Amino acid sequence: MTNRGYARGMSDLAVAFPAGREEDAKIASERGRLYRQHLDDLTDEAFAYAVGQAVKHERWFPTVAALREYAAAAPPPAGALPAPRSPEQIEAVREEGRANTARGMEIFRRELAARGHNVEADPVRSMPASTGEEV
Numbered sequence: 001m002t003n004r005g006y007a008r009g010m011s012d013l014a015v016a017f018p019a020g021r022e023e024d025a026k027i028a029s030e031r032g033r034l035y036r037q038h039l040d041d042l043t044d045e046a047f048a049y050a051v052g053q054a055v056k057h058e059r060w061f062p063t064v065a066a067l068r069e070y071a072a073a074a075p076p077p078a079g080a081l082p083a084p085r086s087p088e089q090i091e092a093v094r095e096e097g098r099a100n101t102a103r104g105m106e107i108f109r110r111e112l113a114a115r116g117h118n119v120e121a122d123p124v125r126s127m128p129a130s131t132g133e134e135v
Contacts, residue, residue, distance in 0.1 A: 009050075
């Protein structure tokens with residue numbers, strides 16, 4: 001996160017959740033350091049989203065954990081690559097592709113049969129074996 005993004009978000013939080021009593025400057029400084037340390041890996045966009053959600057839904061100044069939860073729910077930036085898929089998700093996509101191919105081939109065979117073509121024979125198996133000679 002950039003310094004500007006952090007400062008803007010913390011400023012918004014300070015305005016939205018004013019302290020009820022005078023806070024010691026040293027404690028405020030330490031709180032700022034602690035929040036920065038534990039939120040530094042967030043992007044400016046995710047932090048801004050988290051701040052906005054905290055302002056909408058929290059009654060008190062949000063904890064680091066609450067801000068991280070909101071940031072985790074932030075929509076991906078425009079143009080971002082999709083999240084990597086797990087092996088199970090990849091296999092599910094492959095299986096869906098195989099099923100779609102099988103359905104497509106069945107439709108194709110029915111269309112050929114309707115036009116009078118022999119579709120019972122497997123076209124690959126019915127081809128003559130290669131003799132190694134060029135045609």
